[in-house]
Amino acid sequence: MSAPLVVSIPHRxxxxxxxxxxxxxxxxxxxxxxxxxxxxxxxxxxxxIFRIRALGQLATGQVDVADDHVRVEVTLPWLLQRFAEMAQAAIRKRGQLLLTKDEKK
Incomplete structure (x- = not known):
């Protein structure tokens, strides 16, 4: 099994x-x-705890929310390992959008 992909996203x-x-x-x-x-x-x-399916492959992971950051850990199956860098960038970008974008009230 491969090492998990870990992304930390700061927030305020x-x-x-x-x-x-x-x-x-x-x-x-x-x-x-x-x-x-x-x-x-x-x-x-x-x-x-989450399970996602991408390109027919199952990936599992966990999100832990702290006062000042969110830690996302995803274990990718070996077929998706080649996309790990892209996945890491996408998780970081979408997470930052969710955690920094002002919401309309």
Whole structure:
């Protein structure tokens, strides 16, 4: 098994607001990537375990929300390892959008 892909995304929202934004925005973020489907998203407090399918392959991971950053850890199957760098950049970009974009009230 390969080493997990880890992305840390800083934020200034506080833990509670970061969790709220992630819960409401993850489905939309995943839907914007046509080759990816979220198969499971299970929250327990400030952590989420997820399973996604991309290009027919299953990847698993966990999101841990802290007061000043979000840590995303994803274990990719070997067929998706060649896309690890792109996945890391996409996770970071979409995470920053969710955690820094001003919401319209």
């Amino acid at each position: 929202l506080g833990r509670e607001e970061a969790v709220r934004r992630l819960k409401s925005g993850l489905g939309r973020a995943a839907a914007s990537v046509p080759v990816m489907q979220v198969e499971e998203e299970r929250w327990s407090g400030d952590s989420m």
